[in-house]
Amino acid sequence: MSPSGPPAVLRPPASLGVIGGGQLGRMFLQAAQRMGYRAGVLSASDDAPAAQVAHWSVVAPSDHLPALRAFADRAEAVTVEFENVSAPALRWLARRRPVRPGWRTVWVSQNRIREKSFLTRHRIPHAPWHLVRTGDDLEAAVEAVGLPLILKTASSGYDGKGQVRVDRARDATAAWSSLGHVACVAEGWVDFQAEVSVVVARGRDGQAVTYPVGQNRHDRHILDSTVMPAAVGPIIAQEARRLALTVSQALGTVGVLTVEFFLTAEGRLLINELAPRPHNSGHLTIEAAVSSQFEQQVRALCGLPLGMTNLVSPAAMVNVLGDLWTGGEPDWEAALRADPGVKLHLYGKRTPSTGRKMGHLTVLDPDPEAALARALAARAALKPRVARTRVVTGRG
Numbered sequence: 516m517s518p519s520g521p522p523a524v525l526r527p528p529a530s531l532g533v534i535g536g537g538q539l540g541r542m543f544l545q546a547a548q549r550m551g552y553r554a555g556v557l558s559a560s561d562d563a564p565a566a567q568v569a570h571w572s573v574v575a576p577s578d579h580l581p582a583l584r585a586f587a588d589r590a591e592a593v594t595v596e597f598e599n600v601s602a603p604a605l606r607w608l609a610r611r612r613p614v615r616p617g618w619r620t621v622w623v624s625q626n627r628i629r630e631k632s633f634l635t636r637h638r639i640p641h642a643p644w645h646l647v648r649t650g651d652d653l654e655a656a657v658e659a660v661g662l663p664l665i666l667k668t669a670s671s672g673y674d675g676k677g678q679v680r681v682d683r684a685r686d687a688t689a690a691w692s693s694l695g696h697v698a699c700v701a702e703g704w705v706d707f708q709a710e711v712s713v714v715v716a717r718g719r720d721g722q723a724v725t726y727p728v729g730q731n732r733h734d735r736h737i738l739d740s741t742v743m744p745a746a747v748g749p750i751i752a753q754e755a756r757r758l759a760l761t762v763s764q765a766l767g768t769v770g771v772l773t774v775e776f777f778l779t780a781e782g783r784l785l786i787n788e789l790a791p792r793p794h795n796s797g798h799l800t801i802e803a804a805v806s807s808q809f810e811q812q813v814r815a816l817c818g819l820p821l822g823m824t825n826l827v828s829p830a831a832m833v834n835v836l837g838d839l840w841t842g843g844e845p846d847w848e849a850a851l852r853a854d855p856g857v858k859l860h861l862y863g864k865r866t867p868s869t870g871r872k873m874g875h876l877t878v879l880d881p882d883p884e885a886a887l888a889r890a891l892a893a894r895a896a897l898k899p900r901v902a903r904t905r906v907v908t909g910r911g
């Protein structure tokens with residue numbers, strides 16, 4: 516960075532870099548490339564989904580100093596595709612290049628204790644929780660949040676990993692043991708009628724835009740489908756979008772941030788989780804919104820004006836998990852033939868495994884529930900064609 520700081524706006528064909536080689540990085544790179552940027556990745560593997568489409572790659576773990584140096588040499592501005600990037604590495608990079616979102620947003624959202632402390636401090640509604648670092652904390656947590664509760668490891672949890680539900684006080688110790696006695700949050704069980712999320716993009720000037728609310732359904736703790744707009748009333752929708760803006764402002768985020776909520780049986784919105792990046796529930800914005808969540812990530816990173824978030828049509832997205840390979844390669848043609856409105860996205864992952872996100876399908880339809888029914892029907896049509904691919908179990 517020059518002593519006068521980074522240029523206010525990075526124009527194409529500047530070189531942008533993303534930390535992380537997964538599908539979110541891939542879709543960021545594709546959006547950047549469409550806008551004329553050169554776009555590369557810091558990835559642990561040269562065959563990762565993002566590395567496959569990158570103009571350039573640095574292959575190394577994200578906290579490897581020589582690799583960070585090589586990355587900073589090539590990337591004029593840096594973003595992330597996952598939250599588990601070491602905060603010191605981001606701080607190191609931020610002294611050399613604009614890093615958006617900044618390390619603080621990433622640092623808060625990569626650890627559930629920091630995330631919940633942040634929400635508590637800012638009086639932003641969330642489920643009751645209690646910190647667990649010792650056996651005494653665990654006892655106090657059962658008292659404080661009641662039963663059932665859900666124990667979640669403070670860090671490294673995703674897609675329901677590192678979580679155990681506790682129904683009886685006498686099971687709490689065993690549940691914590693099964694998580695390796697690491698620092699956890701104990702969260703009160705939320706009786707929710709729906710799970711919804713809001714993707715918010717915030718620029719350097721503090722201007723922010725939100726997408727319509729997405730309604731998410733999970734299967735085995737993994738996102739299964741999203742419908743946008745969610746079937747919630749206008750007051751709930753407005754409140755969810757307002758809360759997402761409040762969070763992005765309180766964090767000072769520059770970039771894209773996703774806020775996941777529970778809508779309780781009584782109609783209250785409680786924040787479940789923050790992700791400092793585009794989110795699986797926003798993938799349908801690629802086709803369904805004027806500007807996709809990935810394009811907003813590019814715009815915010817480069818200091819460009821943010822794009823419109825309006826939907827061109829209601830839409831639904833269903834995930835395509837590795838489980839679909841159990842009997843062989845899924846029959847892509849069958850799904851596309853059955854419904855020409857189906858949009859297929861595959862991430863280029865070579866090894867399908869149970870629960871692994873391999874791709875997704877999006878359908879636009881004036882009726883959001885019809886969009887979901889069509890997307891689900893297309894996925895059902897993906898019955899395997901040839902029984903030859905081996906599915907590895909147990910890899911996320």
Ligand code: AMP
Nearest residue numbers: 642665674675702703704705733736788
């Ligand atoms: P998380 O990784 O925290 O988003 O949790 C994954 C999924 O587990 C959520 O999307 C919910 O379906 C479920 N879940 C997590 N926390 C709770 C809770 N406190 N009460 C009820 N269900 C929960």
